[in-house]
Structures are given as C-alpha cells and as structure tokens.
Amino acid sequence: MIQLEAASYRYDDTPLLSDMSFGIAPGSFHFLTGPSGAGKSTLLKLLYAELLPTSGQVTLFGQPAHGMDRDQVALLRRRVGLVHQDCAFLDHLTISQNICLPLTVSGKSVTDDFAELLAWVGLGHRADAFPPELSGGERQRAALARALIMAPELVLADEPTGNVDWEMSQRIMTLLLELNKMGTTVLIATHDLNLIRTAKSQVSTRVLRIKDGHVQLAEVDL
Amino acid sequence: MAWLRAFFDFFAGDLRADGIVPARGHTAWLVFFAAATMAFLAVFALAIAVAAGRLANTWSQEMAQSVTVIVDGPQDQRQAQTDAALRVLETTEGVASARALTPQEQRDLLSPWFGDEIPIENLAIPQLIEVIPAPQGFDAEGLVLRLQGEAPNARFDDHSAWRDPLVRSARGLRILAAASLVLILATAAAIVSLGAKASLAGNFKTISVLRRIGAKDAFIAKVFVRRFTLRTLTGAGAGALIATITVAFLPSAAATAGFLTGIGFTGLGWLLPLMMPLLFALIAFAATRTAALRLLQELT
Incomplete structure (x- = not known):
C-alpha cells in the first residue's frame, strides 16, 4: 500500500528525516512514535503527498509520489482518511456538513450510512452543532467520522488523542481498533505510550519510532 | 449541447x-x-x-449622395446663371434631379445662426442648387467644365472640404x-x-x-x-x-x-x-x- 525506499526529507538545509525504508501493508495497524519535533507530522505529510521526499522514493498506492500531478494527489487523498490534532474544521459549517465535506468535494451524495457513522462515533445528537460548540473529545470523534466518510483504505491519525482526557482517548482508540478489524489500514502518530500498550493488547501492531531522524522498528516493551 | x-x-x-x-x-x-x-x-x-x-x-455616405451648385456673382445675373446651371444639370448624365432652393429654404438653413428674422432678400447670399446624383453617379470633372462654360458664376461643391x-x-x-x-x-x-x-x-x-x-x-x-x-x-x-x-x-x-x-x-x-x-x-x-x-x- 505504501512503500518508502531510502526516503529523506530536509527543511531547507537541515535534515529532518533520513534514509527511511519501510512499507505499510493493507489491513495493518501501525504506530509512529518519537519525541516532539522528531518529525512524526512530517512523515505523515509524506504519506499523503503534502510533502515530497527531498531524496529517495515514496510510493503511495502503487504510484510514485514524485510523479503525481495535483489532481492525482487529490484522488489519492480520497483514499486516505486524515485525522489531525487540530481537527481543521470549517467553523461556519455544522458538524454534519463538515463530516460530509469529503463527499461534497468528490461530487458524491450523502447516504444512509452517514447516520450510522454519526451514531458509531457517538455524535448523533450533535449533528447540527457548529465546531466551536463541541468539546475536545467530540471534535476528535467528528474528525474521525470525516476521515471515514469516504470509506478510506488507509487512516492516518496525527496525535488523535492529544487534546482529550484518558477516558476519551480510550474511546477513540477503541473506534480505531474496530475500524482496523473491519479491514482498514491504520497508522497513528502519537507519543502516548499508554495508548500504544492498550492497542498492542488487542491487535497485532507495528510500532515505528523516529530517532535521530531515522525510522526504526521499536521493541514490544516500549 | x-x-x-x-x-x-x-x-x-x-x-x-x-x-x-x-x-x-x-x-x-x-x-x-x-x-x-x-x-x-x-x-x-x-x-x-x-x-x-x-x-x-x-x-x-448619405451626404455624399448630394452635392450643391452655388451660383454667385452680380445680383442682376443671378437668375440667368441659375437657369443656365439648371439646364446643364438637367442634361448631365448621372444627375437624378436638380432644383434651386426657395428663399424660405435658404432662410431655414441660415436661421440657426442668424435667427428667423433675417432679411435674406437684402443680403448678397448666393443661390443654392441641390443636386441629387443617380445611383451610378456622374462625371464631376466634366460637370465642372460644362458649368464653367455655360454658367461661369456657378461653383460645384461636393461638400468634401468640410465633410x-x-x-x-x-x-x-x-x-x-x-x-x-x-x-x-x-x-x-x-x-x-x-x-x-x-x-x-x-x-x-x-x-x-x-x-x-x-x-x-x-x-x-x-x-x-x-x-x-x-x-x-x-x-x-x-x-x-x-x-x-x-x-x-x-x-x-x-x-x-x-x-x-x-x-x-x-x-x-x-x-x-x-x-x-x-x-x-x-x-x-x-x-x-x-x-x-x-x-x-x-x-x-
């Protein structure tokens, strides 16, 4: 599904990520961890073609990222569900409109599955609320719903539990685990080791750790 | 569609x-x-x-469709010169019609500048002859030469000087x-x-x-x-x-x-x-x- 071969990324002249070679198989569950500023978000951006490697190659769904034009990047992102820490909602739209935004930009209609999705993330009663009216946990779950509305093959989550309490983070984690059990590939960037331990107790996961600009496969006992 | x-x-x-x-x-x-x-x-x-x-x-276009013959000179010869010019015009191939403007028509032409009470009879105003060419037009140079011979006080004006x-x-x-x-x-x-x-x-x-x-x-x-x-x-x-x-x-x-x-x-x-x-x-x-x-x- 995703393959990196000797991929590196540098901001201006400063190397941030170096010589990364790993793959993400369909249906797998990955964690990406490392200290703040290690380059987790940058690596995620390489995986949905917001950034291009400065050397090496990133192949996304069989296509080299370097060879994609802007329309191909847009089509790629419809196959990837993104969950950001800041959620990135449009505040003038209701939560249901925000969640359906990927359908709107793809020219697709809202189906009956939408109500099920809202209920699944526990937001059935908040559909008409505006983003500023929601709690941190509700916003994260809404962001997850928006990421899933297009039934993506891959979900990339950047610190999805960064702004919520422990109970809510467990709830979001449970949703992501259920999603993976349904066949969706999941990659979560987080520095929350408790979250990783919770997941590892329930599904087979791979943990990638960024250290000194390199990606390593981490040991089980984090 | x-x-x-x-x-x-x-x-x-x-x-x-x-x-x-x-x-x-x-x-x-x-x-x-x-x-x-x-x-x-x-x-x-x-x-x-x-x-x-x-x-x-x-x-x-429209004004090119009409020309004017101006009959000037001494007042006592004006009518004879006008008649001579009209005869020339009537026998000119390519001239559809020619007629001398009436005093009232000449007054109407001048009234925007001099007012309605202008004593046109007392002024040395030349007689104007309106000439309407036929669609095929006429030989202007030949007409000028003939006018010079038959009515020497008549001048041909195709309006081009101001038009x-x-x-x-x-x-x-x-x-x-x-x-x-x-x-x-x-x-x-x-x-x-x-x-x-x-x-x-x-x-x-x-x-x-x-x-x-x-x-x-x-x-x-x-x-x-x-x-x-x-x-x-x-x-x-x-x-x-x-x-x-x-x-x-x-x-x-x-x-x-x-x-x-x-x-x-x-x-x-x-x-x-x-x-x-x-x-x-x-x-x-x-x-x-x-x-x-x-x-x-x-x-x-």
Missing part, C-alpha cells in the same frame, strides 16, 4: 459546494460596485462609439470610444482578479482543509469563479441598466440634429447595452479562473 448543460449547471450551482466558502468580506461589495461602475462607463463609451460610427456613416475632416473626426472619436471600452473592460478584469486573489488568500484555511480531504483545484476554483462571476454579472447588470436608462433619457438626435445630443442607440442597437453584463461576466469568469488556479498552486 454539453456546453449548454455546463453553462446552466454553472449558473444553477451546487448549494453544498457554494456554502463551503463563507460569503463575507469587503471583496464582495468591491467587486459588485466596481462591476456596476465599469459597466455604467462601458455603456456610455459604447453609446459614444455607436453614435460616432453612425455620424461617420451619415457624413461619408472629410468631420468624417475623420467621427472615425477618430469612434476609435477613442472603442479604446476606452477596452480599457474599461481590462480594468474590470484586473479588479475582479484582485478581488478573487484577496478572497482566495483570505480563505487560506478553508482551501487547505479542502485540499487535504481530496478537493481538486478545479472544484475549489469553481466555487470562487462562480461567486465572482455572479457578483460581476449582478453588478454589471445594475450598472448597465442605469446607464441605458440614462442614455434613453438624453435629448434625442432627431430633435436638434446635433452630435452631442445624438449619443444613444437606435433600433436593435438598444440590445448592445444588454450584452455588456454578459461580457463582464465572461471576463470575470476568465480572470477569476486564471487567478484562482495560479494562486491555488502557490498557496497549497
């Missing part, structure tokens, strides 16, 4: 897509008023261009008005383009979100292009309507036969101002689309 469907789809819009970008900010009013003002000026420039063109045609500079002036005015129209349209395009760029830059967060969830540039651009095109169409429609009504209420050309009072449209020409909003909308469409696609590549 695909283009027709695309045209209607564009104007019908997509309520879900239209709501993505909030309709707020000063650019909305800026574009509306700029389009209204430019369309107002454009209709006037168009009216001047049309009137100048009409005037040039009148002077170059040609006026025709040149009218054509120059038409070019000037057309150039003004082009400049107005170019300015409108620049204002709409700037407004669209400002709006795009002001909605950077929205655009970033849309790109992340898989929106193509064409989709994002369409939201802005449609909004700015409709704003321009509405503004230009209002401006063109006000200008057309103003032009319609200007004094008519027929009343005074003067150029300054003859600015306006005639017949089907009244449809021209109605085309102006569509022209503005087309320009806005092209300008916004170009600006949006270019800026999207720079922003995201």
Whole structure:
C-alpha cells in the first residue's frame, strides 16, 4: 500500500528525516512514535503527498509520489482518511456538513450510512452543532467520522488523542481498533505510550519510532 | 449541447459546494460596485462609439449622395446663371434631379445662426442648387467644365472640404470610444482578479482543509469563479441598466440634429447595452479562473 525506499526529507538545509525504508501493508495497524519535533507530522505529510521526499522514493498506492500531478494527489487523498490534532474544521459549517465535506468535494451524495457513522462515533445528537460548540473529545470523534466518510483504505491519525482526557482517548482508540478489524489500514502518530500498550493488547501492531531522524522498528516493551 | 448543460449547471450551482466558502468580506461589495461602475462607463463609451460610427456613416455616405451648385456673382445675373446651371444639370448624365432652393429654404438653413428674422432678400447670399446624383453617379470633372462654360458664376461643391475632416473626426472619436471600452473592460478584469486573489488568500484555511480531504483545484476554483462571476454579472447588470436608462433619457438626435445630443442607440442597437453584463461576466469568469488556479498552486 505504501512503500518508502531510502526516503529523506530536509527543511531547507537541515535534515529532518533520513534514509527511511519501510512499507505499510493493507489491513495493518501501525504506530509512529518519537519525541516532539522528531518529525512524526512530517512523515505523515509524506504519506499523503503534502510533502515530497527531498531524496529517495515514496510510493503511495502503487504510484510514485514524485510523479503525481495535483489532481492525482487529490484522488489519492480520497483514499486516505486524515485525522489531525487540530481537527481543521470549517467553523461556519455544522458538524454534519463538515463530516460530509469529503463527499461534497468528490461530487458524491450523502447516504444512509452517514447516520450510522454519526451514531458509531457517538455524535448523533450533535449533528447540527457548529465546531466551536463541541468539546475536545467530540471534535476528535467528528474528525474521525470525516476521515471515514469516504470509506478510506488507509487512516492516518496525527496525535488523535492529544487534546482529550484518558477516558476519551480510550474511546477513540477503541473506534480505531474496530475500524482496523473491519479491514482498514491504520497508522497513528502519537507519543502516548499508554495508548500504544492498550492497542498492542488487542491487535497485532507495528510500532515505528523516529530517532535521530531515522525510522526504526521499536521493541514490544516500549 | 454539453456546453449548454455546463453553462446552466454553472449558473444553477451546487448549494453544498457554494456554502463551503463563507460569503463575507469587503471583496464582495468591491467587486459588485466596481462591476456596476465599469459597466455604467462601458455603456456610455459604447453609446459614444455607436453614435460616432453612425455620424461617420451619415457624413461619408448619405451626404455624399448630394452635392450643391452655388451660383454667385452680380445680383442682376443671378437668375440667368441659375437657369443656365439648371439646364446643364438637367442634361448631365448621372444627375437624378436638380432644383434651386426657395428663399424660405435658404432662410431655414441660415436661421440657426442668424435667427428667423433675417432679411435674406437684402443680403448678397448666393443661390443654392441641390443636386441629387443617380445611383451610378456622374462625371464631376466634366460637370465642372460644362458649368464653367455655360454658367461661369456657378461653383460645384461636393461638400468634401468640410465633410472629410468631420468624417475623420467621427472615425477618430469612434476609435477613442472603442479604446476606452477596452480599457474599461481590462480594468474590470484586473479588479475582479484582485478581488478573487484577496478572497482566495483570505480563505487560506478553508482551501487547505479542502485540499487535504481530496478537493481538486478545479472544484475549489469553481466555487470562487462562480461567486465572482455572479457578483460581476449582478453588478454589471445594475450598472448597465442605469446607464441605458440614462442614455434613453438624453435629448434625442432627431430633435436638434446635433452630435452631442445624438449619443444613444437606435433600433436593435438598444440590445448592445444588454450584452455588456454578459461580457463582464465572461471576463470575470476568465480572470477569476486564471487567478484562482495560479494562486491555488502557490498557496497549497
């Protein structure tokens, strides 16, 4: 599904990520961890073609990222569900409109599955609320719903539990685990080791750790 | 018919897509008023261009269809010279008709300058003979020579001495008005383009979100292009309507036969101002689309 071969990324002249070679198989569950500023978000951006490697190659769904034009990047992102820490909602739209935004930009209609999705993330009663009216946990779950509305093959989550309490983070984690059990590939960037331990107790996961600009496969006992 | 469907789809819009970008900010009013003002000026420039063109045609074609023979010289020979000139004209091939103007007609010609009470009988005013050429025209040089022989005090005047500079002036005015129209349209395009760029830059967060969830540039651009095109169409429609009504209420050309009072449209020409909003909308469409696609590549 995703393959990196000797991929590196540098901001201006400063190397941030170096010589990364790993793959993400369909249906797998990955964690990406490392200290703040290690380059987790940058690596995620390489995986949905917001950034291009400065050397090496990133192949996304069989296509080299370097060879994609802007329309191909847009089509790629419809196959990837993104969950950001800041959620990135449009505040003038209701939560249901925000969640359906990927359908709107793809020219697709809202189906009956939408109500099920809202209920699944526990937001059935908040559909008409505006983003500023929601709690941190509700916003994260809404962001997850928006990421899933297009039934993506891959979900990339950047610190999805960064702004919520422990109970809510467990709830979001449970949703992501259920999603993976349904066949969706999941990659979560987080520095929350408790979250990783919770997941590892329930599904087979791979943990990638960024250290000194390199990606390593981490040991089980984090 | 695909283009027709695309045209209607564009104007019908997509309520879900239209709501993505909030309709707020000063650019909305800026574009509306700029389009209204430019369309107002454009209709006037168009009216001047049309009137100048009409005037040039009148002077170059209609007035070329008539010439005048002026019989001057001593008063006691005036009638004999006039009769001789008329005989020459009547026997000239290519002259459809020729007649001497009556004293009243000559008074009418002079009254705009000297008033109605002019004692024309006491003035040394030459006798004018109006000559209407036949469609095939006549040999002007031959006529001049014959007039010199038969009526030496008669002069042939084809009006070219004053007509040609006026025709040149009218054509120059038409070019000037057309150039003004082009400049107005170019300015409108620049204002709409700037407004669209400002709006795009002001909605950077929205655009970033849309790109992340898989929106193509064409989709994002369409939201802005449609909004700015409709704003321009509405503004230009209002401006063109006000200008057309103003032009319609200007004094008519027929009343005074003067150029300054003859600015306006005639017949089907009244449809021209109605085309102006569509022209503005087309320009806005092209300008916004170009600006949006270019800026999207720079922003995201």
